[in-house]
Amino acid sequence: MKREAVRLQKLRPQMTELPLMSSGFDYLIVGAGFAGSVLAERLASEGKSVLIVDKRAHIGGNAYDRYDDAGVLIHPYGPHIFHTNSREVFDYLSRFTEWRPYQHRVKASVDGQLLPIPINLDTVNQLYGLSLTAFQVEEFFASVAEPAEKIRTSEDVVVSKVGRDLYNKFFRGYTRKQWGLDPSELDASVTARVPTRTNRDDRYFADTYQVMPLHGYTRMFERMLAHPNIKVMTNTDYREIADFVPFAQMIYTGPVDAYFDYRFGKLPYRSLEFVHETHAQEQMLPVGTVNYPNDYAYTRVSEFKHITGQSHAQTSVVYELPRAEGDPYYPVPRPENALLYKKYEVLAQATPNVMFVGRLATYKYYNMDQVVAQALTAHRKLSRVKVLEETLA
Numbered sequence: 001m002k003r004e005a006v007r008l009q010k011l012r013p014q015m016t017e018l019p020l021m022s023s024g025f026d027y028l029i030v031g032a033g034f035a036g037s038v039l040a041e042r043l044a045s046e047g048k049s050v051l052i053v054d055k056r057a058h059i060g061g062n063a064y065d066r067y068d069d070a071g072v073l074i075h076p077y078g079p080h081i082f083h084t085n086s087r088e089v090f091d092y093l094s095r096f097t098e099w100r101p102y103q104h105r106v107k108a109s110v111d112g113q114l115l116p117i118p119i120n121l122d123t124v125n126q127l128y129g130l131s132l133t134a135f136q137v138e139e140f141f142a143s144v145a146e147p148a149e150k151i152r153t154s155e156d157v158v159v160s161k162v163g164r165d166l167y168n169k170f171f172r173g174y175t176r177k178q179w180g181l182d183p184s185e186l187d188a189s190v191t192a193r194v195p196t197r198t199n200r201d202d203r204y205f206a207d208t209y210q211v212m213p214l215h216g217y218t219r220m221f222e223r224m225l226a227h228p229n230i231k232v233m234t235n236t237d238y239r240e241i242a243d244f245v246p247f248a249q250m251i252y253t254g255p256v257d258a259y260f261d262y263r264f265g266k267l268p269y270r271s272l273e274f275v276h277e278t279h280a281q282e283q284m285l286p287v288g289t290v291n292y293p294n295d296y297a298y299t300r301v302s303e304f305k306h307i308t309g310q311s312h313a314q315t316s317v318v319y320e321l322p323r324a325e326g327d328p329y330y331p332v333p334r335p336e337n338a339l340l341y342k343k344y345e346v347l348a349q350a351t352p353n354v355m356f357v358g359r360l361a362t363y364k365y366y367n368m369d370q371v372v373a374q375a376l377t378a379h380r381k382l383s384r385v386k387v388l389e390e391t392l393a
């Protein structure tokens, strides 16, 4: 209680400066990541007053970036590479940033070699010491693939395309490490994120737009939120202020089970520990990310300068160590979790004046662009409701 009083004391000077205190805010937005920031910007642009709060010390959610002590631009929550096929999402974000073209490349450390992943023609040739053509590698995959009647799990997806040896070498260990589950216990959608190729294309993504914000994600978020109708409060859990700051509607982008005090039990989210290092050399890795499917406790190491394009005499990298406990980073796609989420979704839909948007709030393994698209759709839905209300009034 005493802590809460101190906290409120700290908030008071900021709260008195908040506009519209008499009538309150039109929206309280919980979470200043992509979901919350896109909605804040959209609503503010049409005259709504918005208070956006985040319990972290910064905006940007998991996409937040900053300069480390050495002056290297890093992503504290792991490497974030922007890619999308959506013209709408690209055009929308282009209002807040210029871009730098960047095509991500990843190598997997397998049998003592660094090989291209997604598996492609070169992966097969280098791994087995062959010199197959694109046509022959197709025949090779067909000869080792184990056809499945129904592709249900993350094991089925890979084994039915490239057979068991490549599955064991590239996917089984990585997935067990990343999720603490065997691929046979995860939905097909997880490993289906990584395609198989018969050509020599070694890009990790094949999307139409593959770009990085020229001055970083945080700068882009600052521009999105730099609207006179938007007030930003960091270091603030919404539960600390919700009873004191009047608002008409809430948009919630945190974990959905937390909102409902875990009423139906905890929804499994996978966590990570990020270990950051700076090295006194210009470059450490041959590509942006190296995956370690079979060795070490970490899944991958990424070097930021490849991704951001920064020139610097030193270099910073991040190792990702999967964890069962900690900040929620990944929903875990498997049937029993989908069932549990369904219960929360029903509750969420029945909660008046609160809208649930984003990766954690809708328990979807979404990339950044998918979250932006989801937020833009949510905004359109809110606008339709408003038009309907005005028509009926």
Ligand code: FAD
Residues within 6 Å of the ligand: 030, 031, 032, 033, 034, 035, 036, 053, 054, 055, 056, 060, 061, 062, 063, 077, 078, 079, 080, 081, 082, 083, 236, 237, 238, 239, 253, 254, 255, 272, 329, 330, 357, 358, 359, 360, 366, 367, 368, 369, 371
């Ligand atoms: P978040 O960014 O998680 O934002 C939610 C915010 O809500 C958080 O800042 C949190 O602090 C806040 N919050 C929660 N509860 C409360 C509360 N009670 N009170 C106040 N605030 C609260 N996507 C890509 O497209 N490309 C990539 O390369 C990529 N790499 C990734 C790598 C990693 C390691 C991870 C974990 C994710 C990656 N993603 C990537 C996915 C990307 O991070 C998400 O799609 C995106 O950030 C989700 O945005 P969001 O707004 O839904 O959630």
Ligand code: UDP
Residues within 6 Å of the ligand: 108, 117, 170, 171, 172, 174, 175, 178, 190, 191, 192, 193, 194, 291, 293
């Ligand atoms: N995966 C794997 N080996 C790899 C890369 C990916 O087994 O070398 C599997 C693993 O289950 C992983 C999933 O494919 O969680 C999706 O990979 P992605 O790189 O898209 O994961 P994210 O960037 O979202 O962590």
